[in-house]
Amino acid sequence: MATSGGNRPLNMEQDTVIAVMGPTGSGKSTFINLVSGSKLPVSDSLRSCTNTVQESEIFYVSGHPVTLIDTPGFDDTIMSDTDVLKLIASYLTTTYEHGFKLSGVIYMHRITDRRVGGISKKNFGMLRKLCGDETLENVAIVTTMWDQESSEEKGTAREQELMTDPLFFKHVVDKGAQMLRHDNGSVSARNIVSRFISKSPVTLRIQKELVDENKDIGDTAAGIAVQGSLATLIEEHKREIRTLQEDMLKAMREHDLQTKQELEEERAEMEIKLKKMENDRQRLSREYLEEKAKVDAELRRLQEELYATRESRANAQKEVEDLKANTKTRRTLFSKISNIFRRPRH
DSSP: OOBOTTSOBOOTTTOEEEEEEOOTTSSHHHHHHHHHOOOOOOOSSSSOOOOSOEEOOOEEETTEEEEEEEOOOTTOSSSOHHHHHHHHHHHHHHHHHTTOOBSEEEEEEETTOSSOOHHHHHHHHHHHHHHOGGGGGGEEEEEEOGGGSSOHHHHHHHHHHHHHOTTTTHHHHHTTOEEEEOOSSHHHHHHHHHTTTTOOOBOOHHHIIIIISOOOGGGSHHHHHHHHHHHHHHHHHHHHHHHHHHHHHHHHHTTOHHHHHHHHHHHHHHHHHHHHHHHHHHHHHHHHHHHHHHHHHHHHHHHHHHHHHHHHHHHHHHHHHHHHHHHHHHHHHHHHHHHHHHSOOO
């Protein structure tokens, strides 16, 4: 829904709107609250607090209105990657259909991470799938948690590695993405945001694919990535279930009933997970359309409220003008009457 935390519909031609992405615990919500004065929920652990797309309060940088969009990570502790993609895609495509584009994307990465592990790689990989390489000049990789690094020298060395190693961020930096530091201070945060003020808004890859090319979400770059990850996990779970079944047969032959019971429970739990993953793969397209319909309806409701407010203001303005005109007429009449009484009498 293209609204701010203050329920003011975004001015699509003037507002600077920036999406904030990254792994859970990288400091997305904290950054947004710091610079915007919003009160989005913040986790004090690696457990996610952001389970929907949220917008900050509107704030001003160099006189320009800015809104930040908080997004869940693709390592969410509550939602599957399918659910996260569904939420982000429905938000971005619905707003794009109404003429709304992002000025840029901030991707947050903890400088304290000794290596870019699977979670960070997955989140950054999904960022590239959602945005497309052609929009990377509007992307900033912002390193956080510098206050938790043992020394600035170590942090600087890791920062240089992230920028120059092909396994990390080198390719996107070469294509125009910026590497920036956030020191947890409000000045630092505002300086980062200010870099997007002069940026021309861009169309993200996911927006082009779903709206301009009318693709099914499962056929987009992001959808293929999510379903590919699911397919890999499904195959891994199937192999684990087969191994558990073999171990159960062995336990039966050895009359080890306790081990057999434990293996049965583990297999049942694994099969539940497997079924959920298979359902995730099948429901992506259906639930994306359902989620998008909800966002469409909410956007229409907010637009109707806006139009009603404008009409009410227009009527109120007319009443004010009429009152002013009546007041002027009364004052003119009063002036004429006063002049009559002030004339000298013979």
